[in-house]
Amino acid sequence: MIKFSNKAALGNVICGQEIDSLMPEARKALEKLENGTGAGNDFIGWVNLPSGISEQSLSQIQEVANSLRETCEFVVTIGIGGSYLGAKAVIEALSDNFAAYKPAGTKVLFAGNNIGEDYLHDLMELLRERRFGIIVISKSGTTTEPAIAFRLLKDLLEKQVGKKVAAQRIVAITDEHKGALRNLATQEGYKTFVIPSNVGGRFSVLTPVGLLPIAVAGFDVRALVNGAINIEKADNELVLNYAATRNALYRAGKKTEILVNYNPKLHFFAEWWKQLYGESEGKENKGIFTASVDFTTDLHSMGQWIQEGERTIFETVISVEKADNEVRIPYDDANLDALNYIAGKRVDEVNKMAELGTRLAHQDGGVPNLLIQVPEISEKYLGQLIYFFEKACGVSGYILNVNPFNQPGVEAYKKNMFALLKKPGFEAESEAILARLDK
Numbered sequence: 001m002i003k004f005s006n007k008a009a010l011g012n013v014i015c016g017q018e019i020d021s022l023m024p025e026a027r028k029a030l031e032k033l034e035n036g037t038g039a040g041n042d043f044i045g046w047v048n049l050p051s052g053i054s055e056q057s058l059s060q061i062q063e064v065a066n067s068l069r070e071t072c073e074f075v076v077t078i079g080i081g082g083s084y085l086g087a088k089a090v091i092e093a094l095s096d097n098f099a100a101y102k103p104a105g106t107k108v109l110f111a112g113n114n115i116g117e118d119y120l121h122d123l124m125e126l127l128r129e130r131r132f133g134i135i136v137i138s139k140s141g142t143t144t145e146p147a148i149a150f151r152l153l154k155d156l157l158e159k160q161v162g163k164k165v166a167a168q169r170i171v172a173i174t175d176e177h178k179g180a181l182r183n184l185a186t187q188e189g190y191k192t193f194v195i196p197s198n199v200g201g202r203f204s205v206l207t208p209v210g211l212l213p214i215a216v217a218g219f220d221v222r223a224l225v226n227g228a229i230n231i232e233k234a235d236n237e238l239v240l241n242y243a244a245t246r247n248a249l250y251r252a253g254k255k256t257e258i259l260v261n262y263n264p265k266l267h268f269f270a271e272w273w274k275q276l277y278g279e280s281e282g283k284e285n286k287g288i289f290t291a292s293v294d295f296t297t298d299l300h301s302m303g304q305w306i307q308e309g310e311r312t313i314f315e316t317v318i319s320v321e322k323a324d325n326e327v328r329i330p331y332d333d334a335n336l337d338a339l340n341y342i343a344g345k346r347v348d349e350v351n352k353m354a355e356l357g358t359r360l361a362h363q364d365g366g367v368p369n370l371l372i373q374v375p376e377i378s379e380k381y382l383g384q385l386i387y388f389f390e391k392a393c394g395v396s397g398y399i400l401n402v403n404p405f406n407q408p409g410v411e412a413y414k415k416n417m418f419a420l421l422k423k424p425g426f427e428a429e430s431e432a433i434l435a436r437l438d439k
């Protein structure tokens with residue numbers, strides 16, 4: 001089981017007492033979440049989701065994944081925000097670091113998470129002569145970025161294999177009833193999966209949104225879900241401790257939380273985490289800013305700032321106990337690089353010493369360090385981490401007294417973009433924004 005510790009962490013910033021005194025608030029927040037009495041309670045379907053996933057739905061997901069794996073070299077997962085980050089995080093964490101250069105197996109690619117013309121151009125060039133399929137994901141069914149990517153790739157696929165075969169290689173994941181994507185999927189006869197209406201995007205990785213691409217990539221979605229169930233069924237002490245500690249630190253002026261990893265495979269897990277907490281808590285002019293670093297890589301860039309910059313940060317370190325593979329540093333007679341003092345050691349032993357040394361240095365530098373220990377990177381422990389962070393996010397948002405399940409701020413850029421693009425229905429905004437630009 002994953003473990004959470006704040007013991008060695010608090011330095012002289014806060015003490016255990018301050019966390020203890022926040023515990024009653026954390027317990028109340030948990031009650032609200034579990035009883036559905038808090039803000040945004042129509043979006044808490046994820047709380048009991050892992051144990052509610054039936055064998056039948058997992059089998060259906062696996063079946064569709066198998067059929068895409070049999071027919072396609074590439075499956076492009078189209079989606080943005082919560083509609084892609086969970087799948088990307090898990091697939092990256094479980095994949096060989098150089099999977100892209102190793103031919104075996106169906107590759108899952110991502111699109112619709114940016115509006116980069118060169119990105120889409122290069123992707124279409126790659127897919128032009130290849131067997132590919134598409135998983136298009138949008139809960140609202142109307143998000144611009146994935147809609148553009150889907151229009152382009154659907155067109156490419158239909159030109160390549162004809163409309164009928166294309167329809168067999170496209171899967172849509174969206175709301176059960178509403179949205180442009182639902183209508184399009186019905187019209188075109190695509191296979192579809194439903195995003196439950198009471199599960200928001202960033203809490204949806206354990207629905208088909210995350211599970212289907214992860215299964216297409218060849219990973220064990222049952223084990224992932226079982227990992228999440230471990231935490232769902234455990235007592236809530238881990239969750240309460242993390243939520244209370246980060247809020248105690250926030251109240252003590254620590255406004256930024258940096259998620260730290262020592263394994264490059266966790267880079268996108270941190271991206272998922274940043275979105276989960278950033279979009280859930282950053283509202284009403286409140287909320288911890290979520291950042292992330294990959295160590296030791298970033299010790300040679302942001303490490304300086306973390307050690308000696310403004311003291312408004314704390315770190316949450318994901319520490320993976322066991323590397324998957326063993327690589328030992330060889331002995332060299334000439335020792336011209338002066339490395340024989342670590343000859344015979346595993347690379348991971350050196351990494352662990354870097355981790356410990358950094359934690360101590362950052363604590364000495366006034367950076368509280370929270371620690372999450374994970375036995376290994378596997379489906380089971382990723383499932384545990386996912387549900388742990390989701391539940392702690394709900395609790396933490398309620399401690400902060402915001403609605404963790406909406407994202408009203410995301411609309412501001414869209415309104416301006418639609419006005420600038422003269423989208424029908426945005427004529428008034430269009431005039432106003434053009435007048436503003438003229439000044």
Ligand code: PA5
Nearest residue numbers: 081082083138139140143201202
């Ligand atoms: O967490 C969220 O709700 C958002 O990040 C959404 O997932 C994102 O905006 C994409 O929305 P949709 O799935 O409706 O296209």
